[in-house]
Ligand SMILES: Nc1ncnc2c1ncn2[C@@H]1O[C@H](COP(=O)(O)OP(=O)(O)OP(=O)(O)O)[C@@H](O)[C@H]1O
């Protein structure tokens with residue numbers, strides 16, 4: 001029985017000998033693998049990006065918004081219309097439930113922020129100090145909103161870095177007063193740079209106590225209530241308890257909608273997963289094409305090397321060993337091709353990451369592994385057939401092949 | 406299974422009995438081997454001659470287990486080879502039989518010494534042992550300085566010597582040569598013949614198919630074939646062999 005090392009050596013020499021064929025197959029295989037790895041890398045990057053955006057909210061968060069549409073799954077309504085407001089008292093009452101750890105009401109509006117001669121229209125968020133923790137918002141300097149009763153206004157605010165830059169440039173902002181329309185408040189904190197999520201760009205936002213923002217925008221209702229739940233288990237039960245409370249408070253009418261980031265995320269996730277798989281499928285087809293190419297090339301090789309097969313048999317190689325030699329050649333080629341393709345794909349992904357540092361473009365391991373496996377599988381399968389044919393040839397017939405030429 | 410009582414020379418290296426081989430050439434059946442019977446002792450030196458198409462190569466391929474007869478019996482080294490599977494025949498070829506072909510059949514991408522080494526590799530012998538066995542053979546072939554050359558960098562005579570080296574590296578008992586000098590000029594042909602005869606003198610059983618009457622005459626036992634039939638089987642110097650002849654003393 002031929003030794004594995006000798007067999008590999010023999011195959012490598014054969015591959016090196018037929019440089020053109022080897023190169024063609026290598027290119028075909030690596031393009032196939034490149035396609036799979038690159039495309040899934042891009043798809044997966046996009047998916048991870050979206051997931052990342054949502055995961056800022058955390059898993060054990062419920063969001064309550066005013067209004068209700070009877071939905072049978074899918075995306076919940078994003079706007080409330082013609083229904084009763086969710087008041088701060090409504091929000092406060094949820095804390096009665098033992099499973100609710102914290103709540104953060106959210107009021108959103110646009111206002112003109114001014115400081116001296118500079119002014120700028122921007123996003124104003126009214127909320128409480130739990131919001132910072134729930135949304136994982138970090139401060140570069142200063143402090144977050146004080147822990148006040150929900151209905152108590154206070155003339156303080158926290159601002160994003162871009163806003164700080166625009167209003168104060170290089171000057172210190174902490175402790176300074178800014179105007180918000182007709183209202184005035186003191187800057188007590190500045191956010192760090194990394195402040196996006198759910199489409200809100202925090203670096204341009206101003207965050208103030210919810211009661212103050214309700215005065216500012218002259219509203220009784222909040223835009224959202226974020227409910228931080230002690231454990232993600234029993235989310236369904238808790239939702240029903242919250243709905244009960246709200247129904248009770250709103251004269252027996254259920255006019256709020258509860259959503260979990262999970263449900264949103266699942267909707268996006270399934271769409272993006274399908275996309276990634278579709279993309280991977282396209283790549284897999286190109287791999288298959290590469291496999292067929294390998295089969296043709298192996299067929300050509302086999303007929304070119306019929307005399308060699310005859311000789312090997314005359315020297316005492318069994319059919320199995322002859323077949324093994326050819327299959328090894330093809331598998332090795334596929335493996336090299338897969339390696340090359342993976343390397344190229346990783347390089348391209350790296351370049352894309354350089355270009356778009358926010359999006360984590362990277363091929364998942366399963367895609368690389370699957371692409372390699374398919375490549376090797378194709379190489380194996382598609383060389384097996386012609387190699388078996390070669391191996392079954394009677395030794396004389398194979399030998400005479402060259403004699404007859 | 407050894408069939409008892411067929412032939413007293415049970416210890417013969419080769420025993421062939423009633424072997425037929427028919428090829429279809431178009432619609433025409435060609436009787437390439439016609440009821441061949443032959444017995445060869447270990448150490449004999451045979452030449453096989455005859456007109457083109459008389460079945461010499463077919464006989465040699467059959468003896469070398471590269472081809473199977475349609476019917477009849479062939480014992481090699483005491484084993485009945487006809488019922489063997491192709492895999493078993495491969496093992497026998499590897500262990501007991503060396504081939505030398507007219508067109509050398511060297512692998513072009515392997516150097517002279519690697520070509521000679523090939524049977525050892527196929528047999529799964531360890532590299533150190535291979536090297537140990539290779540050295541004396543290369544020495545004997547007088548290929549020392551050419552061992553690293555590729556076949557296309559060698560002369561015809563050198564190529565045939567490489568092929569002989571490959572044929573004997575496994576120390577087979579039987580060496581089969583089909584027109585080994587057919588592609589060579591007379592000078593290198595003579596060298597190759599000398600090498601083969603030296604190997605025979607060392608004990609290997611040598612069967613040479615040839616068109617060259619001078620070469621044929623050198624063998625101690627000369628077989629002549631016509632139309633798939635052994636028409637003469639001349640034994641001169643060799644005493645240990647038993648001739649089985651269908652017709653004696655053809656020219
Ligand atoms: N594979 C084959 N298919 C069909 N016919 C064959 C085959 N091999 C040999 N023959 C026929 O069998 C006969 C004997 O062939 P063989 O090659 O044994 O002759 P030979 O004596 O070696 O001739 P030469 O001296 O030309 O080499 C020829 O008529 C040949 O055409």
Ligand SMILES: [Mg+2]
Nearest residue numbers: 461462463583
């Ligand atoms: Mg012939």
